[in-house]
Amino acid sequence: MPVKPPLPPSAAPSAPASAAPAALPxxxxxxxxxxxxxGERGVDAVPTREICAAAGVNPGAIHYHFGDKDGLYAEVLRQPVRGLQAQLDGFDDPALGLHESICRFLRPFLFDDGSCNAQLFFREMQAPSPVFMHTVAQEVGPIFDRFAQLLxxxxxxxxxxxxxxxxxxxxQAMAxxxxxxxxxxxxxxxxxxxxxPLLERTCHRxxxxGCALVAYERALHAQPAFSE
Incomplete structure (x- = not known):
């Protein structure tokens, strides 16, 4: 049987996209x-079937991994929150001065990299959903309590x-x-x-x-009306 010559590179069949070693689970x-x-359209405007199709998985995958759409959304929200928690690690270390502690706390809130999670949080701040409010209260609320305790x-x-x-x-709102x-x-x-451009000087301002306002509160509480 004659052997066929190899195909030129331009005509060689390519491997399916699913076989790419860098593919995510x-x-x-x-x-x-x-x-x-x-982030692009809001939670209510996106059906679960569209998400599954975009991810290249079967329609039951959301139920298998997250229970339902709300479970998926809660986990989507936790992703940037965990990143925020990592960035804020140690901001209230007692060894730090007040100015540096405030800088470390405010810095992550000053930057919008245009990512999907930034778009998503911007949407939610305009019209918060129950899932968003619950997730923020559970995941972010304790961080704000620590900041208040620091002040x-x-x-x-x-x-x-x-x-x-x-x-x-x-x-935090100003940042x-x-x-x-x-x-x-x-x-x-x-x-x-x-x-x-990176708002570092703004962060310090x-x-x-913040330091001036904390000093004001300290002086206010030192007045006799507060100490009685």
Missing amino acids: PRERLLQEAMRLF ARHAGLAAPDAAIHQLAMGL HDYSMTRPMLDAFHPELLADD LADW
Whole structure:
């Protein structure tokens, strides 16, 4: 039997995409595609079949790995939260000064890399879903409590009061606002952040304000009306 000559490289059959060694496991593909689609259009607008099709898995894969769509969404939300937790590790170390602690806490909230999880969180902050609120309360709430406890300690208080909790939320909100409204800020006053592309100087300025406000609370609580 005559032997056929080998096919030229351009005509050689290619291996199927599923055989690629770098392919993610089905569970990770579902998370990746769900994050992308939820970020682009919102959770309610994306059917589970579309997620499965995009991930290249059968329609029952979401039930197998996550129970239901809410279970999938909760796990999608936990991915960036775990990254945030890692970035915030040690921000309240007693060996750190107040200014450095505030900088370490605010820094992760200042940057929007345009990723799908940033789009998703922006959507949720406009119209929070029950799954989002539950996940944030469970996963992020304790971090904010630690930040409030840090501020209270430097204000000379045994525990945070309402004003300290408001201060903690206000500082975080200012940092987050720089991230979410950066296009508007650049449009109104492009010179303000032109020399601070990564917002590091802005982070230090916010920490300056935070230290001043903590000092204000310390002085306020030292007045006789508070000590009686």
